[in-house]
Amino acid sequence: xxxxxxxxxxxxxxxxxxxxxxxxxxxxxxxxxxxxxxxxxxxxxxxxxxxxxxxxxxxxxxxxxxxxxxxxxxxxxxxxxxxxxxxxxxxxxxxxxxxxxxxxxxxxxxxxxxxxxxxxxxxxxxxxxxxxxxxxxxxxxxxxxxxxxxxxxxxxxxxxxxxxxxxxxxxxxxxxxxxxxxxxxxxxxxxxxxxxxxxxxxxxxxxxxxxxxxxxxxxxxxxxxxxxxxxxxxxxxxxxxxxxxxxxxxxxxxxxxxxxxxxxxxxxxxxxxxxxx
Ligand SMILES: C[S@@+](CC[C@H](N)C(=O)[O-])C[C@H]1O[C@@H](n2cnc3c(N)ncnc32)[C@H](O)[C@@H]1O
Numbered sequence: 001x002x003x004x005x006x007x008x009x010x011x012x013x014x015x016x017x018x019x020x021x022x023x024x025x026x027x028x029x030x031x032x033x034x035x036x037x038x039x040x041x042x043x044x045x046x047x048x049x050x051x052x053x054x055x056x057x058x059x060x061x062x063x064x065x066x067x068x069x070x071x072x073x074x075x076x077x078x079x080x081x082x083x084x085x086x087x088x089x090x091x092x093x094x095x096x097x098x099x100x101x102x103x104x105x106x107x108x109x110x111x112x113x114x115x116x117x118x119x120x121x122x123x124x125x126x127x128x129x130x131x132x133x134x135x136x137x138x139x140x141x142x143x144x145x146x147x148x149x150x151x152x153x154x155x156x157x158x159x160x161x162x163x164x165x166x167x168x169x170x171x172x173x174x175x176x177x178x179x180x181x182x183x184x185x186x187x188x189x190x191x192x193x194x195x196x197x198x199x200x201x202x203x204x205x206x207x208x209x210x211x212x213x214x215x216x217x218x219x220x221x222x223x224x225x226x227x228x229x230x231x232x233x234x235x236x237x238x239x240x241x242x243x244x245x246x247x248x249x250x251x252x253x254x255x256x257x258x259x260x261x262x263x264x265x266x267x268x269x270x271x272x273x274x275x276x277x
Contacts, residue, residue, distance in 0.1 A: 016052050016081055018220040023054035025217055029203045029265055030055065030116055030145055034062055036201055037143040037269035043111035046135055047071040048101045049118030053082025053094075059114060060091045071096040072104055102128050112141040119189065120146050120182035129193035136272040142195055143269040148183035151204075151264045153218055161252045162260075168222055168229065168240060169263070183266030190270055198268035208259040210250060218262070219246035 023030075039045065043063045047056040050071030059069045069091075073079050076098040086094040097104065101115075101122065113132045119125040133142060152169040155162035170180070179185065190198045207214050222229070223242050229235050241248070253260050 014220065015224045016078055018217070018224055019052045019078075020054065021213060021217050021220060023052075023058075025205055025213055025262070026116075026265065027054070027058060029205065030267075031058060031062070032203070033145050033201050033265075033267035033269075034059065034114065034143060036199075037112075037114075037141055037267070039063070039112050039114065039141065039143065042066045044068045044107075044109065045070070046106065046110045046113045046132070048113060048115035048132060049073055049121065050082050050096060051075075051078055053079075053085050053096065055114060055116050056082065056094055056096070057086060057089060057091070059112075060086070060089075060094045063093075065093065067093065069094045070106070070110075072099055072101055072106075074098065074100050102131055106135050108135055109137050110135045110140055111137065112143060114141075114143045114145075116145040117147065119144055119186075120179045125179065125182065125185075125189050126192040129189060129195070133193060133195065133272055138272055138274050140272045141269055142190070142198075142272065143267065144186060145265055145267045146182040146186060147180075147263045148185075148266060149180040149263060150184070153263055154261045155253055156259050156261070157256070159252055159256075161248060165218065165222075165245075165249070168235065169218075183264065186266055186268035190268055196270045196273055198270040201267040202264060203267075204261050204264045206259050206261040208253055208257070210254050212250075212260075214260055214262055215246040215250045215253070218249065218260075 039062045041064045044067060045059045045063055047059055047069060050056050050073045053071060056069050056071035071082060079096045079098055082096050113136055122128045149170050152166045187198055219242060222240060226237050230237060
């Protein structure tokens with residue numbers, strides 16, 4: 001992996017599994033967001049930071065067989081998973097390219113450029129978005145779905161464990177490797193990249209009960225973040241007890257018939273104006 005690789009969640013197989021679990025939880029939100037943004041049948045869509053391919057596959061469902069999806073990611077290994085999943089799903093109009101979103105030379109006639117949890121991982125989101133817009137036709141849609149970790153996972157009513165999880169889930173602002181407030185910075189980022197003021201949508205996943213997958217998802221996210229958390233906060237991984245965290249959290253929530261809300265998602269979209277790059 002190149003020295004410019006800043007992906008803070010790592011490149012392990014467990015990270016790939018975490019991305020797929022994450023999509024099972026977040027797919028309905030991203031689908032609603034893309035539909036609101038105007039992604040639809042017949043479009044040619046560029047998916048930035050595809051990971052295991054979930055957003056590209058969702059985009060493929062929206063554009064249908066008459067559309068086209070190109071996914072890019074700087075991690076060639078995870079794209080092998082994305083490719084095999086696209087093939088298994090029967091899509092022949094979904095392709096994946098390895099490269100850095102900030103540099104890759106691509107067509108300039110995309111109807112939409114989309115991404116989820118990706119601008120937050122790129123050191124200069126304004127320059128990146130400015131570059132990505134060059135791949136859009138005039139009137140094309142830029143739609144990005146990102147978190148803001150100022151609003152961490154929350155259990156209602158809270159307990160000692162849920163407060164600890166909040167503390168672990170908020171990397172200190174300025175932690176290298178990701179912009180923890182990307183969601184709430186989308187409007188500013190779009191304007192600085194030369195796009196019109198975006199429309200915004202805000203939604204969070206909440207759940208409870210023994211079968212809700214959110215407990216595993218949260219624990220697996222902390223597992224992927226562990227090396228970065230240790231470096232940034234000095235936190236002792238033993239303190240987190242990662243292998244039992246999902247079970248403890250489930251007991252904590254279910255035992256009180258509580259509910260848990262996962263970090264809030266912010267979606268922003270606008271269309272490339274005639275004067276844009
Ligand atoms: C959190 S994952 C999100 C994956 C996918 N968008 C999803 O929602 O499931 C972020 C992905 O962005 C990729 N990435 C980070 N920086 C990148 C860059 N500069 N160019 C291309 N891909 C990048 C990472 O390799 C990783 O696969």
